[in-house]
Structures are given as structure tokens and as C-alpha cells.
Amino acid sequence: MPAIPRFLFSGSSDNSSSHVERFVKNQNIFIRILLLISSRFKMFPLSTQKKYWLYNDENDIAILRKEANAEFIAKHGADMPEDKREKHFLSVSEERVLQRFYESQLKEFCKRFSPPMPKPTIATALHYFKRFYLRNSVMDYHPKEILVTCVYLACKVEEFNVSIIQFVANIMGDREKASDIILNNELLLMQQLNYNLTVHNPFRPVEGLLIDIKTRFPCPSNPEKLRPYIDEFLEKVFLTDSVLLYAPSQIALAAMLHAASSTNVNLDSYVTDILFSGEHLVAIIEAVRKIRSIAKCVELPPRDLVKTLEKKLDKCRNQDNNPDSEVYKQRMQEMFDEEDLIDDEKYAKIVQNQADHDEKVLGVTKVSPGTT
Structure with a gap:
């Protein structure tokens, strides 16, 4: 964005210039800034996020999670009596407990990350995690493995450039194993997200609202004091299903009004008289309230409940996707052996093609060792 001349924001030395003219100039500049800041957000109505990942209500989300749970149990518990199934497998509500716990773990991992991770990267990772478990059970893919994969993919998409070596340096334990898990799960994650990797977060709309308040609303005198409360609210929102139910602009407005309420600032007239017309006001207020x-x-x-459920998960999880299981290790070894075989076949073909070429061009026939 080109630099904005300083004189446009300060008093003009030209006495013939009216206050109105200066105000209009300043306002136009601010509006241009607002449009630039919200340019990406304006794409949200046409985004895959709105089309495929925004649901009508919490019931729609609950149905998807219930179906994922039922599908896993039907597949892996087909030979079990009904009463044994209920004791052996996690219920939908038990899965949700683990999902919520690992969402908080994801957030804490990102906050401790070195170098410091930008907020949009953290938010995008949480989006990916939530989306993945709409159609997958934690019994199929352990959250601790999907968690780090979501963060690693979000780093790429949000252009927070860290290598896999830098990334796993933030993970305690076997870093080589962590690297293998992340790289093995990365394609799976992208497939389960339907390659819809762009996430529209509420940070840009928040900046747009702050600029708009500074420009068109005289109170509060210092809107920047709202920012810590906005950030605090958004951290909570990212741990809820609101990001699957509401547009980024609605979440941004809810954060702004929460911050205003926390600092005894009244933004009611800004919302009702400046920001929205009457026809949209009722729906917006209801969304913000929710x-x-x-x-x-x-x-x-x-924590005690989480530990109990993790023990249950260890017994009922899909061993095909458990990096510590013999089944998984054998499958991976077979894949490596198959790749080696393919490489050997490719090499043999290259050697044969080169021999055919030499014979054709030079009239030389290569004799294999041991032949006469």
C-alpha cells in the first residue's frame, strides 16, 4: 500500500481550506484503509468456508459427530454384543471431551511455540482440527497426532515459515517419530479437509471495526483499550463451535461488544445507528448474543476424566493408525519395501534403456557379468 502523506492527517496551513474539506479527505483515506484491510474478508461470501464449513445450527454439527462415531463402532465392533460395544468404545459425548481437551492442548502448544506463532496461524490450526473431527472419530485417528499435523499445515497455509526440523524442535519426546507422524498424516488431513485450506478468521474484520469506530464514532476516545479484551474473547471463541456456525464478521462484532461491555464503553448507538440498518439489525444482534x-x-x-478416557481410547483405537502398534509398523515396512522394489525396477529399466541406446548408436553390446 502506498505511503499516506502525513499532511492528510494533520491540520493544513492553508487558511482557505475549510474544516469540512479536511474532514472529508481524512474520512476518505480511512475508508480506503478499511477497504484494504477487509479485502480478504469481502471474499468470504464466495469462500469454501462459507459454502462447505458453515452450518445452520449446532444440531447439524452434532449429527455429523454422531455419524462419525456410529460408523467407527459399526466397522470395528460388528462382532461384539451391544452391551460390550457400549463399554468398549467411546460414546459421542466422551469423544467430545477428548476433542475439547486437545483443542486446548493445541492452543497451548502454539502459544509456547518458538519462534512466536501469529494468531491467525493458531486460529487456522484450530479450524482444521474442528473440521477434521466432524467426519472422523478420535478412535480412528488419535487427536495428539492430528493436533500437530493441523498446526504444521496451518504454518504452511498462513505462510509462517518453519521447517519440519524447527517445528519438531518444539515437541517433547522422540522428534524423529513426531516428524514421521506429521508427514504421514499431512496428506490425509488435506484430503479430509477436501483441500479447502483457506480460513477466514475474524482478525481482519476486528481491525476494520476499530478503524471505523475511530473514524465515525467519537466515543470511546481510545478504542485501542478494547484490544486486550477482544483478544481474550477470541481465544475463548476458537475453543467453541461458533467458528463453524457464524461468519468472521459476526464473531468480530461479538468480540468488540464484549470488550466494550468489559470496559464500560457503550457502542449501542454505533451498532444501531451507524453500522447496520434496521432490516439486518435483529438477526445480527441475535447472532452476537449467541x-x-x-x-x-x-x-x-x-483432568481425571481425560485420563480415564485416554486409557479407554488406547484400548479401542484403530491399531492400523497407531504408530506404536505392530500392525502399523508392518504396514509401513511393506510400503517401504514396495517403494524399494519399484525403485529397483525403475533402475533396471534405466540401465536396459541405456544399453539399448548404446547398442543402437555405437554398435556395442554390453555383456552381463558371468556371461561369455
């Missing part, structure tokens, strides 16, 4: 209500309900599951 987002704020959902954010209030964010609670981490008890």
Missing part, C-alpha cells in the same frame, strides 16, 4: 453466550460456557474437562 456467540457471547457460547463463549461463556468454555470449560476445560476435568
Whole structure:
């Protein structure tokens, strides 16, 4: 963006220039900035996020999770009596406990990451994690393995450039194993996301709202004081299903109004008189109310319950996708052996093609060792 001349934001020395003219100039500049900031957001109505990953209500999301759970149990518990199934496998609600726990673990991993990870990267990783488990069971793919894969993919998509070596340096334990898990799961994750990797987060709309408030609304005198409360609210929202239910602009507005409420700033007239017309106001207010209500309900599951469910998960998870299982190791070895065989065949073909070429061009026939 070209630099904005400083005189456009300061008092003019030309006495003939009216206050109105200066105000119009300043306002036009701010509007241009607002449009630039929100340019990516304006694409949201046409995005894959809106088309494929925004649901009508919480019931739609619950149905998808229930289907993923039922599909896994039907596949892996077909020979079990009904009563044994219920004890052996995780229920939908138990899966949700683990999902919520690992969402919080994902957030904490990102906050401790070195070098410091930008907020949009963290938010995108959480989006990926939520989307993945709409149609997959935690019993099929362990959350701790999908978690790091989501973060690694988000780093690429959001252009937070870290190598796989830098990335796994942030992981405790066997880093070579972690690297293998991430790289083996990366394509799977992209497939399950239907390659819809662009995520529209509420950060740009928040910046647009702050600029708009500074430009068109005289109170508060310092809108920047709202920012810490906005960030705090968004951190909570990313741990809820609101990101699968509401547009980034609605989430941004909910964050702004939460921050205003927390600092005793009244933005009611800004919303009702400046930001929205009457025909859209009721729906917007209801969406904001629901987002704020959902954010209030964010609670981490008890650690004792998580430990109990993780033990249950270890017994019922799909061993084909467990890097520590013999089944998984054997399958991976077979894949490597198959790749080696293909490489050997390719090499033999290259040698044969070269021999055929030499014979044709030079009239030389290569004799294999041991032949006369």
C-alpha cells in the first residue's frame, strides 16, 4: 500500500481550506484503509468456508459427530454384543471431551511455540482440527497426532515459515517419530479437509471495526483499550463451535461488544445507528448474543476424566493408525519395501534403456557379468 502523506492527517496551513474539506479527505483515506484491510474478508461470501464449513445450527454439527462415531463402532465392533460395544468404545459425548481437551492442548502448544506463532496461524490450526473431527472419530485417528499435523499445515497455509526440523524442535519426546507422524498424516488431513485450506478468521474484520469506530464514532476516545479484551474473547471463541456456525464478521462484532461491555464503553448507538440498518439489525444482534453466550460456557474437562478416557481410547483405537502398534509398523515396512522394489525396477529399466541406446548408436553390446 502506498505511503499516506502525513499532511492528510494533520491540520493544513492553508487558511482557505475549510474544516469540512479536511474532514472529508481524512474520512476518505480511512475508508480506503478499511477497504484494504477487509479485502480478504469481502471474499468470504464466495469462500469454501462459507459454502462447505458453515452450518445452520449446532444440531447439524452434532449429527455429523454422531455419524462419525456410529460408523467407527459399526466397522470395528460388528462382532461384539451391544452391551460390550457400549463399554468398549467411546460414546459421542466422551469423544467430545477428548476433542475439547486437545483443542486446548493445541492452543497451548502454539502459544509456547518458538519462534512466536501469529494468531491467525493458531486460529487456522484450530479450524482444521474442528473440521477434521466432524467426519472422523478420535478412535480412528488419535487427536495428539492430528493436533500437530493441523498446526504444521496451518504454518504452511498462513505462510509462517518453519521447517519440519524447527517445528519438531518444539515437541517433547522422540522428534524423529513426531516428524514421521506429521508427514504421514499431512496428506490425509488435506484430503479430509477436501483441500479447502483457506480460513477466514475474524482478525481482519476486528481491525476494520476499530478503524471505523475511530473514524465515525467519537466515543470511546481510545478504542485501542478494547484490544486486550477482544483478544481474550477470541481465544475463548476458537475453543467453541461458533467458528463453524457464524461468519468472521459476526464473531468480530461479538468480540468488540464484549470488550466494550468489559470496559464500560457503550457502542449501542454505533451498532444501531451507524453500522447496520434496521432490516439486518435483529438477526445480527441475535447472532452476537449467541456467540457471547457460547463463549461463556468454555470449560476445560476435568483432568481425571481425560485420563480415564485416554486409557479407554488406547484400548479401542484403530491399531492400523497407531504408530506404536505392530500392525502399523508392518504396514509401513511393506510400503517401504514396495517403494524399494519399484525403485529397483525403475533402475533396471534405466540401465536396459541405456544399453539399448548404446547398442543402437555405437554398435556395442554390453555383456552381463558371468556371461561369455
